[in-house]
Amino acid sequence: MTSTATSAGPASPTFAVTEEQDLLRSMAKDLCKERGTSARVREVMLGDDGLDATAWQQLGELGLTGLTLPESLGGGGAPYVELAIIFEEAGRWLLPVPLLSSAVLGTEALVAAGSDAQHTRVLPDVAAGTTRLALAHLDAAGRITADPGVRAARDGDGWVLDGTAGYVIDGRTADVLVTAVVTDDGLELFLVPGDADGVAREDVKVLDLTRPMATVQYSGVQVADDAQLSGGDAMAALHRAITAGIVMLANEQIGATQQVLETTTAYARDRVQFGRAIGSFQAVKHRLAQMLVELESAKSTAYHAARVLAADDRDELAVAAPMAKALCSEVYERASADSIQLHGGIGFTWEHDAHLHFKRAKSTKLMLGDPKHQRRMLAEVLGL
Amino acid sequence: MREDEHLATLLVNVHKFPAAHASGDAWEDTVGSDGNGRSDGNGRKANDNGRQANGGSAADIAEERAKVEAQIDKLFASHPPADTPEKEFWGAQFDHGLAWVAHPEGAGGLGVSPRWQADIDGRINDAGGSTRNRYLNVIGIGMGAGTVLSHGSDELIQRLLRPMFTTEEIWCQLFSEPGAGSDLAALATTAVKEGDTWIVNGQKVWTTLAHLATWGLLVARTDPDVPKHAGLTYFVVDMKADGVDVRPLYQITGDAEFNEVYFDDARISDDLRLGEVGQGWTVAMTTLMNERVAIGANVSPRGSGAISHALDAWEKLGHDDEVSRDQLVSYWIEAEALRLTAIRAGEARTSGTPGPEGSTLKLHWADLNKAITSFSMDLLGAEGMTYPSGYEFSRPEVTSSRTTDAHVAFLRSRANSIEGGTSEIMKNILGERILGLPGEPRVDKNVPWREVPRS
Numbered sequence: 001m002t003s004t005a006t007s008a009g010p011a012s013p014t015f016a017v018t019e020e021q022d023l024l025r026s027m028a029k030d031l032c033k034e035r036g037t038s039a040r041v042r043e044v045m046l047g048d049d050g051l052d053a054t055a056w057q058q059l060g061e062l063g064l065t066g067l068t069l070p071e072s073l074g075g076g077g078a079p080y081v082e083l084a085i086i087f088e089e090a091g092r093w094l095l096p097v098p099l100l101s102s103a104v105l106g107t108e109a110l111v112a113a114g115s116d117a118q119h120t121r122v123l124p125d126v127a128a129g130t131t132r133l134a135l136a137h138l139d140a141a142g143r144i145t146a147d148p149g150v151r152a153a154r155d156g157d158g159w160v161l162d163g164t165a166g167y168v169i170d171g172r173t174a175d176v177l178v179t180a181v182v183t184d185d186g187l188e189l190f191l192v193p194g195d196a197d198g199v200a201r202e203d204v205k206v207l208d209l210t211r212p213m214a215t216v217q218y219s220g221v222q223v224a225d226d227a228q229l230s231g232g233d234a235m236a237a238l239h240r241a242i243t244a245g246i247v248m249l250a251n252e253q254i255g256a257t258q259q260v261l262e263t264t265t266a267y268a269r270d271r272v273q274f275g276r277a278i279g280s281f282q283a284v285k286h287r288l289a290q291m292l293v294e295l296e297s298a299k300s301t302a303y304h305a306a307r308v309l310a311a312d313d314r315d316e317l318a319v320a321a322p323m324a325k326a327l328c329s330e331v332y333e334r335a336s337a338d339s340i341q342l343h344g345g346i347g348f349t350w351e352h353d354a355h356l357h358f359k360r361a362k363s364t365k366l367m368l369g370d371p372k373h374q375r376r377m378l379a380e381v382l383g384l
Numbered sequence: 385m386r387e388d389e390h391l392a393t394l395l396v397n398v399h400k401f402p403a404a405h406a407s408g409d410a411w412e413d414t415v416g417s418d419g420n421g422r423s424d425g426n427g428r429k430a431n432d433n434g435r436q437a438n439g440g441s442a443a444d445i446a447e448e449r450a451k452v453e454a455q456i457d458k459l460f461a462s463h464p465p466a467d468t469p470e471k472e473f474w475g476a477q478f479d480h481g482l483a484w485v486a487h488p489e490g491a492g493g494l495g496v497s498p499r500w501q502a503d504i505d506g507r508i509n510d511a512g513g514s515t516r517n518r519y520l521n522v523i524g525i526g527m528g529a530g531t532v533l534s535h536g537s538d539e540l541i542q543r544l545l546r547p548m549f550t551t552e553e554i555w556c557q558l559f560s561e562p563g564a565g566s567d568l569a570a571l572a573t574t575a576v577k578e579g580d581t582w583i584v585n586g587q588k589v590w591t592t593l594a595h596l597a598t599w600g601l602l603v604a605r606t607d608p609d610v611p612k613h614a615g616l617t618y619f620v621v622d623m624k625a626d627g628v629d630v631r632p633l634y635q636i637t638g639d640a641e642f643n644e645v646y647f648d649d650a651r652i653s654d655d656l657r658l659g660e661v662g663q664g665w666t667v668a669m670t671t672l673m674n675e676r677v678a679i680g681a682n683v684s685p686r687g688s689g690a691i692s693h694a695l696d697a698w699e700k701l702g703h704d705d706e707v708s709r710d711q712l713v714s715y716w717i718e719a720e721a722l723r724l725t726a727i728r729a730g731e732a733r734t735s736g737t738p739g740p741e742g743s744t745l746k747l748h749w750a751d752l753n754k755a756i757t758s759f760s761m762d763l764l765g766a767e768g769m770t771y772p773s774g775y776e777f778s779r780p781e782v783t784s785s786r787t788t789d790a791h792v793a794f795l796r797s798r799a800n801s802i803e804g805g806t807s808e809i810m811k812n813i814l815g816e817r818i819l820g821l822p823g824e825p826r827v828d829k830n831v832p833w834r835e836v837p838r839s
Contacts, residue, residue: 005695015727269820269822277822282815282824284821286812289814289815292814292818293744293747296725296744297722299725299741300721300724300741323717323720323721326717327718327721375717376710376713378717379709379712379713384698384712
């Protein structure tokens with residue numbers, strides 16, 4: 001028998017929550033609830049940019065847009081548990097802000113691969129919320145490969161970039177694209193201003209309108225030598241960014257599932273057919289009970305992963321992160337699908353919010369590695 | 385730790401068959417709730433076994449800790465855990481107030497918060513002692529003690545608790561009947577009073593440990609002319625008395641972990657009644673609320689339990705099937721998520737802020753156990769058509785024997801979603817107590833028991 005799959009697990013996992021974290025949750029909840037009303041989310045998702053600039057600004061004022069940056073750069077240290085709480089609350093309300101793209105994917109990649117000078121140049125503005133990052137690391141087909149679809153060639157003292165990056169989350173509105181490119185020396189990461197000459201960005205027609213994605217074309221884009229991140233290994237930085245990303249997505253998913261469970265339960269209590277609240281029928285009640293069981297189980301993996309990320313326990317993170325992403329994705333997907341069914345006809349309408357979660361669920365399930373991919377990763381780690 | 389043992393400690397009572405206690409009926413009718421399905425029940429004395437939220441100031445906590453640790457030191461000094469015979473040690477543990485630490489002094493406790501029990505048991509185990517009495521006499525120590533304490537006379541408390549804790553007297557629970565499973569309150573075993581004696585007739589079923597037991601916890605119908613919950617009375621019954629016949633009940637594994645118990649004019653002295661006549665339901669609820677063990681106190685290691693069978697089978701298979709690998713990892717994740725949830729629930733209980741997570745464990749565990757043990761048989765291929773141990777028709781000394789074998793585990797797991805509350809009843813409880821959904825309409829609630837249709 002493999003040793004890892006049956007090991008004692010992390011020394012002493014703890015799910016304790018501090019008073020400060022409770023306070024943060026309540027603050028995040030207030031903001032997300034106020035900005036994440038159905039009417040506002042719909043206005044934003046059908047608007048030009050697909051992001052709520054006001055909500056983002058408010059998050060920035062609260063110091064939540066660069067939470068995990070070093071304090072010297074205007075961040076708050078490494079409070080990944082706190083960041084996960086923000087994701088959980090934002091996920092509940094489908095808040096259309098670039099938390100994932102800028103505060104996690106872009107930031108983690110830049111922190112891991114950038115030099116001190118590059119950090120100082122960009123990250124304070126990211127922490128303040130005035131500069132938004134996006135990570136362009138997938139090829140046009142959405143694959144992650146050693147050849148990301150963009151090439152960088154030497155051009156005098158600088159570089160010139162050509163190619164296409166696909167499925168860039170918040171890619172059309174980002175100020176800086178952290179772009180994965182292949183050079184003669186292999187994979188590298190470059191900082192490319194979103195409005196640089198030769199950059200053409202086009203919205204993807206996305207399933208989940210609350211989280212825009214873009215196709216980014218680089219046509220002879222000239223950048224200076226210091227655009228190349230030079231403080232760390234690019235592949236490791238990408239891995240780090242994606243791992244942090246899936247941990248945060250898992251927390252977003254359980255926040256959203258909690259919301260789906262609560263709204264669907266409320267509906268089952270109120271909706272009367274055959275002279276009874278439909279929630280009194282076991283066919284309905286049992287489905288909701290099952291949703292609760294799955295949610296509580298998924299929560300444990302999401303909270304655990306956030307704590308492991310915060311503790312910087314690399315070995316356990318290789319287990320906890322894919323586990324959380326695989327399970328939370330599927331639990332959210334089932335819950336959001338059941339929610340439509342349990343709402344009956346109204347659940348299939350555009351005016352009802354059930355479809356917003358259904359779409360977010362499918363989209364986040366496939367984002368940054370689907371459950372099958374996560375299980376393959378996990379099988380490798382566990383030696384199965 | 386044996387697999388079945390860790391299940392017993394990880395989760396709510398899974399070794400006793402009666403599903404009845406978990407009936408939505410029971411909970412809705414008699415149990416006040418804080419909305420989390422956790423209840424402060426009826427007519428119990430303070431400090432009963434392991435159910436208090438842990439409040440208290442830091443000073444109180446420090447004081448309690450000091451008191452408990454002083455007693456542990458004394459116990460270990462006079463009775464070194466590794467060198468004292470088990471039963472003698474357990475007796476001394478009782479005398480030092482460390483058996484059920486929340487019980488009053490003199491009744492096996494110190495009158496402190498139950499939170500300390502896990503620490504005490506941990507210290508004993510670490511010192512090379514044993515706490516397996518909690519398992520050997522799971523019904524008595526886990527459920528009977530709190531019931532006797534809450535509803536028994538001082539004489540009964542003095543007489544019964546110590547030999548219960550030392551396992552000199554084993555206990556069983558006589559609740560379920562062939563006609564009263566999920567609907568426990570419909571039970572039909574009668575007790576009729578003659579002078580100071582009750583005459584008992586009827587049949588109980590799924591009685592763990594009855595063949596070894598000295599004492600049984602009995603609920604019987606003493607008034608058939610009132611609605612079902614109101615006509616019950618609770619007794620402690622001498623299992624060796626005339627008119628009490630214990631027969632093995634063989635189950636699909638071929639073993640008889642359980643018994644049937646027949647009462648044929650068995651006589652119980654009125655001294656052995658717990659609670660008032662007609663209050664049996666309330667007393668039974670005390671028993672059932674005492675059955676929840678300290679979740680999280682003893683969570684099993686990663687990869688143990690049912691998933692270990694799948695991992696073993698996967699080794700045998702030579703890791704050679706992509707479809708099975710994906711399924712295996714899925715189950716591994718679910719098993720680990722359940723394990724983490726048990727830890728989370730335990731921490732929440734200890735900190736006095738339990739959430740819904742604790743209530744979902746039994747249901748999830750039952751369904752997952754069935755799925756994983758079935759999958760393990762699939763992985764075994766042709767070997768899955770065999771039953772290597774054979775059907776022995778044995779009568780094990782402890783419950784859930786032999787689940788260390790994948791084939792037995794596969795069969796035994798079918799009971800997981802029936803015993804200790806069927807999954808259907810558990811879903812009713814989650815739906816009604818946690819989610820606040822309305823109950824089903826009742827047709828038997830305000831009708832004399834005698835008039836309610838029965839199968």
